[in-house]
Every structure is written in structure tokens, then in C-alpha cells.
Amino acid sequence: MIEEYVEPGLVRFVSRHFPFLGPESTRAAEAAECAGEQSGFEEYSDLLLANQQRDRNAGGFADAKLVALARFSGLDDGEFESCLLAGKYVANVEQDLADAGELGVHGTPSVFINGEFISPPDIETVRAALDRALAASAETSGAN
Amino acid sequence: MMSLVMTTTRSVSRWEIKLVVVTALLLLVAATGCNDGSPPPLEGPDRHALGPADAAVTLIAFDDYQ
Numbered sequence: 745m746i747e748e749y750v751e752p753g754l755v756r757f758v759s760r761h762f763p764f765l766g767p768e769s770t771r772a773a774e775a776a777e778c779a780g781e782q783s784g785f786e787e788y789s790d791l792l793l794a795n796q797q798r799d800r801n802a803g804g805f806a807d808a809k810l811v812a813l814a815r816f817s818g819l820d821d822g823e824f825e826s827c828l829l830a831g832k833y834v835a836n837v838e839q840d841l842a843d844a845g846e847l848g849v850h851g852t853p854s855v856f857i858n859g860e861f862i863s864p865p866d867i868e869t870v871r872a873a874l875d876r877a878l879a880a881s882a883e884t885s886g887a888n
Numbered sequence: 889m890m891s892l893v894m895t896t897t898r899s900v901s902r903w904e905i906k907l908v909v910v911t912a913l914l915l916l917v918a919a920t921g922c923n924d925g926s927p928p929p930l931e932g933p934d935r936h937a938l939g940p941a942d943a944a945v946t947l948i949a950f951d952d953y954q
Binding site: 804 | 950
């Protein structure tokens, strides 16, 4: 979908955190932000999702693992670890969580397209919603 | 019965009415969080976004890594 909608410039994709499954959810979100300092947010996020553990909050996303994943993805692990240990993005992640709560988000992934909550958030539904939004936008542009 | 109704009506004094009004206003302020009651901006601080800022369509995804 990134290739189909975002890369051609049709859609803007914004990623926000909703770490509701415990302390390692929160820590992983903060780690992704630290990766973003080195322009590695997307790659590191993909790595986190690929390394999800069946047992939550059991060390799968402990700090040492998060640093190891940063090293694996080619980031400067020293810089990354300093960022993580300093809690540099604690407030940002808390803000996302609070905003999500106010917007009525209860689970993940939760998708909004031009402000409309899309449910269920499966590929087919999201794709259909994107196509509808793009068609509506084209109609509006044509009318002006 | 008439006497009871009159007694009940007269027992609601002006300061009690003021108290109810003030309490209602305080509850209203608390419920709206001292703002206009609108939800927070969906896009938020926009730290991580792909695609042009002026795209016609914006998709925002809230996610958890666990």
C-alpha cells in the first residue's frame, strides 16, 4: 500500500503510538522514536513488528534487546542507547497514548482516513476507504 | 396536602438555587476540560510521516509493537 498510495504522493501516512499492552509496548515505542533520530524509524519499526514475542512483557522488548535490534538495523547503538536510557521520548509516547484515548482508540491497529475511523482495519477495508477518499477528493477538485 | 406543597416550595431558597447553578457550571467546565471540547488533532506532532504534507488523503495509524 505504501508503494501504491504513498510513494506516488496520493496519500500521506502518519504513524502514531498506542502502546497499551504493558511496559514493553511503551519502551518499544520510545525505542522507535530513538531510531527516528537516526532516520531509522520505519526500518526499526518493521524490525520490532517482526520480533514480536508470544509472551508479552517477558523481556522480548527489554532495553538490551531493543539496543541489539538497533545494532542489527545498522544504527549507532551507543547513541541509540543513550537516547533510550535518557527517556528522551517518554512524553511524546505518552502524548500519543493520551490522544488515542481521547479519540476513542481501543486497540491496534486503529486507522483513520481523513478523520474517519476505519473498521475493521484489514487491507481490503482500508484500501476501499482510501479509494473512496481519493475519489471524493478528485470530485471536489473537479468541482472547483 | 396544600400545606405540604407550600412548605416544600418555600424550602428551596435563593441560595440553594444559586448553589445548584454554580455546581452545574463547575461540572460543565470539568467535563469540557476547560477547552472547546473538541478531540485532539488526529495527526498529532507528526514526527513520522510518509508522503507529501499536502496529499489529498491522510491515513493515520495508531499501533503497538507487542
